[in-house]
Amino acid sequence: MAEKEVDDIRGTCELTANSEDVGVTEPQNSPEDENSKSSSSQDIHDLKSVLVTSVLNLEELDVDLYRGTHHWVPRTQRLFGGQIIGQALVAAAKSVSDNLYAHSLHCYFVRAGDPKIPVLYQVDRTRDGRSFTVRSVKAIQHGQPILICQASFQKLQLSPLQHQFTMPSVPPPEDLLTVEELIHLHLSKPDLAENAKKGLNKLLANEVPIEIKPINPSSFYRMTPSEPRRLFWGRARGYIGEGNMKLHCCVAAYVSDFALLGTAMLPYPEYRAQFVASLDHAMWFHSTFRSDEWMLYECESSWAGSSRGLVQGRLWRRDGVLAASCAQEGVLRVKPVTSKL
């Protein structure tokens, strides 16, 4: 395996990070949750997800002021964007009443997050309306904002207007391998270089709180040039349970930053990332879902240029209901694979 391939697997795997009662969405035109668990997957869900016991479990310091810590930090040594978004949504949701559900959020990542210290979340109660309520959250480190986020919440309101795209047809998660199983497959190759083995073994030691099953592993890992589109099944590792949609939205916000921006690099395997970071992230919640059950994440990039890339994501329940959509722009500074610089 080439060094770049290990790097790409590492880049993708490392971008899953680390969070009890949160405070975010509910059934908007919600069909029944048909995402029932298969008995074969039950055993690995016996342990509560570290996402709910740790990362999304913020400490309340004062009114509308919270502190979040990190469970996992990517190799880049800057905080995982999904963690900051998920924690910001938890903080926002804590100041809204139980009959309000998150329907959208809009964030800018203005500075890199420092993994050595916790993050403070300061909530501003921007507006409380009859139907919609808006919160602004500043994530702060070293006295300066690292993320600014607006989140909007709505009372449950039904409507006769309902449509959605159709979910792509893909093999079910039961027929696919997890990232860890794929790594084991690579490790079993007799001609694998020692440094590649070392890199892959390090990856296996990572405690990534999300389980991933790529639909097409070779394009997922940029082994061949492909259209800027990436599909994978994903779910929170461990048990979360049904009932708390607020929490599931925060977990989904966390997951939504995973492997999204890298989609814009899929057509260019001859380049490797030199500096890749998300600049902004928006998300819309459409329906009830369980983030600890398999959901299809469909990522596509509509544009790249000017050292930036634009990507869109759709999160599907396995019964075909569109649960959430997101969009993100990021910095993409690259260098040729052959470059030693």
Ligand SMILES: CC(C)(COP(=O)(O)OP(=O)(O)OC[C@H]1O[C@@H](n2cnc3c(N)ncnc32)[C@H](O)[C@@H]1OP(=O)(O)O)[C@@H](O)C(=O)NCCC(=O)NCCSC(=O)CCCCC(=O)O
């Ligand atoms: C750094 C951000 C994006 C702002 O950039 P800029 O305005 O350029 O800030 P500076 O502080 O002036 O520079 C930072 C750094 O970059 C170098 N730089 C600047 N311009 C250029 C250039 N044209 N060419 C080359 N290098 C340039 C500059 O010299 C500095 O280098 P250094 O001195 O070595 O530090 C800023 O807004 C920011 O950091 N925002 C936070 C972004 C973030 O942390 N996002 C969340 C994490 S990323 C993530 O979790 C998702 C990744 C997904 C990847 C995937 O899906 O595969």
